[in-house]
Each structure stands twice: as structure tokens, then as C-alpha cells.
Amino acid sequence: MSNWLDEMFAPQKPVIAMLHLTALPGDPGFDSRTGLTAVIERAKEELDALQGGGVDGIMISNEFSLPYLTETEPITAITMARIIGQLLPDIQVPFGVNVLWDGRASIDLAVATGAKFVREIFTGVYASDFGLWNTNIGEVARHRARIGGSDVKLFFNIVPESATYLSGRDLASIAQTTVFATLPDALCVSGLTAGAPTDSQSLALVKAAAGTVPVFVNTGVRAHNVAEQLSVADGAIVGTYFKKDGVFENRVEKSRVEELMSEARAFRSTLH
Known part of the structure; x- marks a missing residue:
């Protein structure tokens, strides 16, 4: 196992919680009447619920910037930087960011x-719901080095939501060549959309x-399958389950965080 994962997170097989920001300036769903004040207040409330519920890490994303861009407008990352700046004094666990769907802006x-x-x-x-979607990892990796971000770990989502790989290659081959040729720090395996189950067979193929x-x-x-998933994966990223009634649009509910984290800790206790 890569040493960086053990150095960054205290427990084995960490659970990273998604902190979904509501729509931002420039997004079709942004509420200009309540403005950024409401976005920041909700983010602070959900950060408190996630950390109070015991998660091991946080990933902050512009999840409600629907429909997504594959090259974001500058206002998105600029606004996220302001929000994160106001959250920083309260962040107690390792955190990451995700500017959907823009790797360079995320870095x-x-x-x-x-x-x-x-x-x-x-x-x-990819052929995606957002149109033809291309990437350039060589350029992005060099950009990371140029701006002093070599220590920022890159989690590669190799089964993107709402998209199909155009080459038609099998998942195991994609994982093998991604690891060999593009130097990811971690791989992420997804279902079709946020909150959709990840196929256990796909997860096992990528892990192998x-x-x-x-x-x-x-x-x-989810709470009922976190042990099964962590028996294969090296960690989990959780967003939708932590929300009231497990509904994507709802706010984080601390009791649901506690429920899942209790199951995760019980499973991890069997690893020693």
C-alpha cells in the first residue's frame, strides 16, 4: 500500500465525506437573493455535521453547479477559494477539492x-451528457509541477459518471495502463451518478x-454495505448517504454520518 495514504489519514481505509456546495455565481441555479452568505452558512453547517459525525476527511466540491462544464469559468474556482478560506479555521481533518469537471482548476x-x-x-x-469530453493528463501534470502543487495527490476517477469511454476497452486494461502511463496517486470507481451503487465486480477488477x-x-x-465495500477498497468517498433520507439535494444529517462511520469503525477494528 502506498505510504502517503497512511501518512495523510489516521485510520486504515479512510472514509472521505463530500461537502457539496450549493450553486455558485455563474451557475444557473445560483440564488442571487440570498447570495454567497447562504452558500457559506450551509457549508459551515454541513462541515460541522460531517466532522461531528466522525468522518476521516472532507472533499469540497461544486456539486450543484449543474449542468457541469468540462472547462469551468474562472468565477467558479475563485468563489470556491473564498468559501474554503472562510471554512479553513473549522476544518479539522485532511481535505481535498473538486472543481467539476475541470482537473486543472481543481489543482x-x-x-x-x-x-x-x-x-x-x-x-x-468520453461521450458524455456534457458533450464530447477530452482530457490531457500530460499538460495537467506539468501544470501541477509549475504552480508548486507536486504534493497535491491526484485521485483519478476512471469510471466517470454520466459518460462512456470511447475506446471500448475493458476496465482492467484501463486501470493497468492508467497506473503505468499516467501516474495516479489513487483511483476512484463510481456508479452511473452521484449516490448510485458502485458495482462490486468493477471495484474488484480495478483493485486487482x-x-x-x-x-x-x-x-x-451506505451504512449497510460500507464493510463489504471496504473489504475490497482502500477507502471510500461518501456524499449522498450522509444527507437527510439519503436524498442528493438535502442537507447533511449528523445521525446518518454517525451511523455509517460506526459501521466503518467496526469493520476497521477487525483488520488489526
Whole structure:
């Protein structure tokens, strides 16, 4: 197992919680009447609930910037930097960022805010709900080095939501060549959309092909299956389940966080 994962997170097989920001300036759903004040207040409330419920890490994303751009407008990362700046005094666990769906902007935001990791689609060409979607990991990796972000860990989502890989290659081959040729720090395996279950067979295939690169289950983790998922994966990223009634649009509910984290800790106690 890669040493960086053990150095960054205290427990084995960490659970990273998504902190979904509501729509931001420039997004169709942004509420200009309540403005950024409401966005920041909700973010602070949900950060408190997630950390109070015992999560091991936080990933801050512009999840409600629907429909997403594959090259974001500058206002998005700029606004996220302001919000994170106001959250920083209260963040007690390692945190990462995700500017959907823009790897370069995610790295810029991480360097500006001190985030430890980013998650994005860094490789592949896709037919997606957002149009033809291309990437350039060589350029992005060099950009990370140029701006002083070499310590920012890159989580590669190799099964992107709302998109299909154009090459038609099998998942194990994609994982093998991604690890060999593009130097990811971790791989993420997802279902079709946020909150959708991740296929256990797909997760196992990627884990077998990834070698020493950590593999995270990226969607669909719930209290009843977190032990099963963590028996294969090296960690989990959880968003939708932590919300009231498990509904994507709702606010985080501390009791649901506590429920899942209790199951995760019980499973981790069996590893020693």
C-alpha cells in the first residue's frame, strides 16, 4: 500500500465525506437573493455535521453547479477559494477539492487553499451528457509541477459518471495502463451518478489491476454495505448517504454520518 495514504489519514481505509456546495455565481441555479452568505452558512453547517459525525476527511466540491462544464469559468474556482478560506479555521481533518469537471482548476484551487488532494477525470476521451469530453493528463501534470502543487495527490476517477469511454476497452486494461502511463496517486470507481451503487465486480477488477495504487469506492456507499465495500477498497468517498433520507439535494444529517462511520469503525477494528 502506498505510504502517503497512511501518512495523510489516521485510520486504515479512510472514509472521505463530500461537502457539496450549493450553486455558485455563474451557475444557473445560483440564488442571487440570498447570495454567497447562504452558500457559506450551509457549508459551515454541513462541515460541522460531517466532522461531528466522525468522518476521516472532507472533499469540497461544486456539486450543484449543474449542468457541469468540462472547462469551468474562472468565477467558479475563485468563489470556491473564498468559501474554503472562510471554512479553513473549522476544518479539522485532511481535505481535498473538486472543481467539476475541470482537473486543472481543481489543482489551482488545491494549491491556493492548501488542500491535500483533488479528484477529477484526468484521463480518457468520453461521450458524455456534457458533450464530447477530452482530457490531457500530460499538460495537467506539468501544470501541477509549475504552480508548486507536486504534493497535491491526484485521485483519478476512471469510471466517470454520466459518460462512456470511447475506446471500448475493458476496465482492467484501463486501470493497468492508467497506473503505468499516467501516474495516479489513487483511483476512484463510481456508479452511473452521484449516490448510485458502485458495482462490486468493477471495484474488484480495478483493485486487482491497480498494484500498489490505492483504490477508492466513489459512489453508492451506505451504512449497510460500507464493510463489504471496504473489504475490497482502500477507502471510500461518501456524499449522498450522509444527507437527510439519503436524498442528493438535502442537507447533511449528523445521525446518518454517525451511523455509517460506526459501521466503518467496526469493520476497521477487525483488520488489526
